[in-house]
Amino acid sequence: MAATWDDVSAIARDLPSAEEGIRFDDPMWKVGKNVFVWVRPLRRRDLEELGDAAPTGVIIGASTADIGERLALIDEDPRAFFATSHFDNYAAILIALDHVDPDRLREVVTDAWLARAPKRLAAEFERGLAR
Template sequence: MTTWEDVVRLASELPEVEASTWYRTPALKVAGKGFARLRTEAEGGLVVLCGHDEKAALLDSGDAAFFTTPHYDGHGMVIVDLDRVDVDQLRELLEEAWRLRAPRRLLT
């Protein structure tokens, strides 16, 4: 089972990541911009920023680690079930989300 602490540890491998809050929940930010947040809603999960195509691919994959709710329809965000996600895949998702929010000076 992946915990919030594991998520923070994975994301902290990326430059200038800070653990913070976003919508009053634990979150990860780079340059003050959120790219992942822990949900406190009944379904739980970790909301991760992604492109619309990536979201569609993850949801279409049938992998139970990825889901969404109507609240996120039309948004480039997918919900990750931390109990089911592969850690390497989570690392990749966090890195891609970070890249979407990081300032150009941090991208290499």
């Protein structure tokens, strides 16, 4: 079964200090002032770049700890995880919700939150203290 933005929101809602909002007319979740996951429709340039490999369905963006993490996700499952040149110098991944495993989605959204959360809050969460 394909994941949905509602699934992403259910995961994000359980993370400490996560707030839902709108950015560029699309839904997103942030922690503090930092956006960690967002709906990211493919743009014309993305579609041209990806060609026939361009996924359909809902695409989201998610922060990663660094570019190395993004590359590891793409290597792990290039149908679910990908990037375009727009993200070359940015620690984020694009995710085709139609192709991502729900358990893996939970891990990636949580990791995105950890990448953007204040250090103290992230440390408390990892120790099981934050809520």
